[in-house]
Amino acid sequence: MSTTDTTATTDVLSAADFAAHPFLGPLDRRPAHYRGPHRLSHSGWLNFADRLERREEMAAILAAVATSRRVxxxxxxxxxxxxxxxxxxxxxxxxxxxARRVEALQTAGAVSSGNVPHVFEATGTAEIEVLPGHAEALPFPDAAFDAVLACWVLPYADDPDRAVREMARVCERGTPGSRVVLIGGAPDNELVSLLNEVCVPLAGEPHDHQGHLLADAARTLGESGFPVISLHRTEAALHFPEIDLEQRITIAAATLTDFWYEDHPRAADMREALRPALRRHFARRPHAIGDQGIVLMALCESLS
Ligand SMILES: C[S@@+](CC[C@H](N)C(=O)[O-])C[C@H]1O[C@@H](n2cnc3c(N)ncnc32)[C@H](O)[C@@H]1O
Known part of the structure; x- marks a missing residue:
């Protein structure tokens, strides 16, 4: 595929040329520094997640770990x-x-809580182990896993670069097939564009640019023993089936605002200011707001 194509779904590239890749754009808006973490609202995010359909993204992740054993x-x-x-x-x-997400993760079959690994049955014989902790200081020895995923996490980390170095440290390097897989927003992500256009300026914050986080992560992964980068674009969307347009706009304005700014002092202004932007958006795409993603997979060597 051409490196100027922003719509094709897959690409494989070396560490030298991912920096200018359009999947990691918008290239003309790349900031010099990380803007700092978004504060993900808890109930706001649960409402958001209830409306999110991301089958394609889930399928891409499951394909990425199809041969992995320790994830x-x-x-x-x-x-x-x-x-x-x-x-x-x-x-x-x-x-x-x-803490509340750790608790929710532990709910099914919980036998203990607190700062200890917690194992419960997921489906059938599958197990999930939940540990409280941060990406920036992963509580595992080097090379403990053959696949490390972080989906929509970097924009919430205090130190994304340290987080990515930690992911590379705990991922077995030098073993064919070992991989670090990240997901962030595509350059034309409709949700991020609406938030950047309306809410981020009202909050007085620098605009959100997830391609820059992925580009920096790709460079760090290359330096950390995972130089073969592939990028895969995925479609996902928040759905607003409400028939009445005014009701749909009201709900969408609250869903978007509460995702990042539920407790912000200007949250009410943001909901109001989103209305005309959402009216324009729904005229083009009546019942959905895209949450398009880029899946970045970093391997220690080419599988071909
Ligand atoms: C948008 S959610 C994505 C959750 C999940 N990965 C998914 O795709 O459904 C971001 C998650 O990252 C977590 N998070 C925020 N900062 C983090 C950090 N420094 N290390 C690890 N996780 C973090 C948040 O608590 C939240 O659960």
Whole structure:
């Protein structure tokens, strides 16, 4: 595929040329520095997740770990992905810093809680191990896993570069097939574009640019023994089936605002300011807002 094509779904490239890849754009808006973490609202994110359909993304992740045996899912969140991986692989370990999410992850068959590994049955004989912790200091020895995933996690980390170095450290390098897999927003992600256009300026924050996080991660992974990078674009979307347009706009405005800014002092202004942007959006795409992603897979050597 041409490196100027932003719509094709797969690409394989060497560490030297991913920096200018359009999947990691918008290239003309790349910031010089990380803007700092978004604060993911807890209930806001659960409402968001209830409307999110991401079959294609899940399929891409499951394909990425099809031959893996020891998988770490960093930032497991609601556990949707962790459970799917465990069901396929037989077992999945997840590290999650947010206490209420750790609790939710541990709910099924919980036998203990607190700062200890916690194992429970996922589906059938599959197991999930949940550990409280941060990507920046993973509680595992070197090379403990042959696949490390972090899906939609880097924009919430205090130090994404340290997080990526930790992921590379705990991933077996030098073994063919070992991989680190990250997902972040595609350059034309509709949700991020709406938040950047309306909410981020009201918050007085630098705009969100997830391609820059993935490009930096690719460079760090290359330096850490995983130089073969592939990029895969996925479609996902938040769905708003409400028939009445005004009701749909109201719900979408609240869903988007509460995702990142539920407790922000200007949250009410953001909901109001989103209305005309959402009206324009729904005129083009009546019942969905795209959450398009880029799956970045880093291998220690080419599989071909
Ligand atoms: C948008 S959610 C994504 C959850 C899950 N990976 C998924 O794709 O459904 C981001 C998750 O990253 C977690 N998180 C935030 N900062 C983190 C960090 N420094 N290390 C690990 N996880 C973190 C959040 O608590 C949250 O569960």
């Amino acid at each position: 770490l899912d960093v930032g497991g969140g609601t556990g949707e992905l962790t459970r799917a991986v465990a069901a396929q692989v037989g077992r999945c370990v997840t590290v999650e810093p947010h």
